[in-house]
Amino acid sequence: MLGMNVMVTAKIDSIFSRWQDGVCPGGQVLVRKDGEIIYDKCFGYASLEHKLPITGETVFHVASVSKQVTVMCVLLLHEDKLLDIDDDIRVYIADLVAFSEPVSIRNLMNNVSGVRDQWELLMLQGVRIDDTITQQDAKDVIASQAELNFPPLSRYMYSNANFTLLAEIVERVSGKSLNELARERIFAPLGMSQTCFKDRYWQMIPNRAESYKLVGSEYVHAVLNYGTYGATSLNTTATDFLKWMENLKNPVICNKETLSLLLACPTLLDGTISQYAGGIAVADPKMYKGRPFVGHDGSDAAFKSSTVRFTEEDIEIIIFSNTETVSLGSAVNQIADIVMGVEASQTVATEVPEFYRAEFDERDAAGLYFTRGEVSMIVEVTKQGDQLWMREGYGASPLSHLDGNRYRLSTLDADLFLGKSAGMRFGARFFELEKRENGSGNCEEWSGYTGKYESGEVRTRYEVLAEAGELFISHHRNGKHLMAQIAPDQFVASIGQNLFGITISFTRGDKGEVTGCLFSSSRLSNVAFTKV
Known part of the structure; x- marks a missing residue:
């Protein structure tokens, strides 16, 4: 039963105002505090063409939130003593390994293996997100890698390939598909009746939401033709997934030792502890205002998902969406503040980046912007008449001027700071940008x-x-x-x-x-x- 007063409910509703603007995509939002569901609402439409509203029965592709479920499948086989997570993966999938270094199953689980990311590799090949991408496509490109990104356990680096390989190990050891094993050992025992792994791109999923991007003022299909799974392709509802999150506190499908393995973070070779456990993040201080948490986000096409449990406050928040017009990370933090009764004046103030400039000449705005360092980002801003536009994968979207050199890209819920002092903000994340000067080369x-x-x-x-x-x-x-x-x-x-x-x-x-x-x-x- 919902146990929240009207004022607090209204505050949470206001976070999702973008999902209440006519026939638009939206999502499911579910909040539980101390074991009691205190907020459970659906916004927007699962199908814009057919004007089908999102309900509690609507199924969402939750992208990388899938990873923890794949890891649990591995750990259940470990619990059954059918495999050992400290074995070299060559014991099970030698035909998919061309690099020389030993990599363990545990290394894959913790994203410390050094195995290169499959999506980045496929992107280099020219494969597009809306192509029909099969599990075999992913395995083929992984199997052709003669080098690792780095020696195993020397650092953390997120790689979807790790979880594709884990899915393959599960299937070879169990003799069942990942979806069959997950349904038998996880979904059915927990009563997750609307949850499955979509393992063929042509597979029909009842009540499944479509994915939509906002380009300018128009919503367009963000096509997702995945047939890959393990790293992604879990399809579920917020109500179903809450049952999984309960199992992370009070295990039913596994013993406590197995659950501890899922939530254990590895110690790297330099002695530091990584904050990525078995397909799930644990208390990354850069997220959620330093609050201890367990959770994961997901993003494929325009599907967005965020599942977080604040461990000290016993608050669980699930948001599944079929668009990207609301920053889910920011929404999670705002909900947590509201539930804990933290007033706006007491919250951590929004940081004003060093590259914000109150005085700005818009004639300096258009151009190509880029980042230096590990994260490479390219932003192309053009001007047509009096309107600035930013190039995106599905076309250009208009920028709204807020103040100074700060502009709003509402299609991605992001702020751009333009000119010689430039940057981009996604929720609480900042990326410093540098404007390229035309003709600066030799x-x-x-x-x-x-x-x-x-x-x-x-x-x-x-x-x-x-x-x-x-x-x-x-x-x-x-x-x-x-x-x-x-x-x-x-x-x-x-x-x-x-x-x-x-x-x-x-x-x-x-x-x-x-x-x-x-x-x-x-x-x-x-x-x-x-x-x-």
Whole structure:
């Protein structure tokens, strides 16, 4: 039974005002405090075409929230003594391993294996999110990797490939599909009657929501044709998933030792403790105002999900959405404040980034912006008449001017700070951007980079072109994109439809000639291409 006063309910309702604006996508929001459901509401539409409202029975693709369930399947087999999570994965899937270093099942569970991310690799090949992507596609690209991102346990790096490999181990050891084993050992015992892994892209899921992006003022289909699973493709409802979260406190489907393995964070080689456990994050201080928590977020196409349990306050929050017009991380924090009775004046003030400028000339706004460092991001802002636009995968969206050099991109619930002092804010996350100055390159130097580059590991070819004093990288499916230099022999560029790009580092031979390049991103390190 719901036990929350009208004023508090209204405050939570207001967080999701974007989902109450006519026929628009939205989501499910479920909050439990001290074991009692205190908020349970649905907003928006599961199908805009058919005007079908989202209800408690609507099923959502919850993306990376799937990972913890895949890990539990592994741990149940460990509990049955059918496998050991400290075994080298070659014991079970030797045919999918081309790298030389030993990697354990536990390394995969904790995202410390060094195995390269499958989506980044497929993106390099030119595979798009709306292509029909099968489990075999993912396994093939993983199996062709002769190198790791780093030695196992030397650092944490998020990789979806880890959980695709875990799903394969589950299936080979159990003799059942991941979905069959999960249904038998997890979903049925917990009463999760509307939950399954979608393991074929053509599979029908009753009551499933469609996914929608906002482009300008128009919603469009964000097509998702996944047939991959393990890292993703769990389909469920907020009510069903709350039963899973209860099992994380009071285990029914496993013993307490197995649950402790799921929630255990690894110690890295340097002695530090990673904060990513078995397919689930544990108390990352950068999130949720330093409150201890257990949970995970998910994002595929325009499906967004956030599942969090604040362990000290015993507050559980589940938000599943079929659009990205509300920042779920910010929404979770706001809900937690409301439930705990924290007044706005007592909350941590929204940080004003150093790159905010009150005085700003809009003529300096348009251009190409990029990040330096591990996270490569490319933002292209154009101006048509008096309107600024930002390029996205599904087209350009208008920017609304707020104040100074701060603009709002409502389609992604993000703020942009433009000009020479630039940055981007997604919820509580900030990315400092640098504006590229046109014609800043050395045309004579560019000629050494031009040519074709091939990689055996991703089985594709890119071409570097010099045109009109600019350097471009081109691919038969990913298109042609401007390269921005960030250091000697190092550039960033967009690849495919994403905001997040690739860092390209050129390599040279003994005589100083360019011999190849290395592609890196936040989930890839040094994928080698040879100049041909």
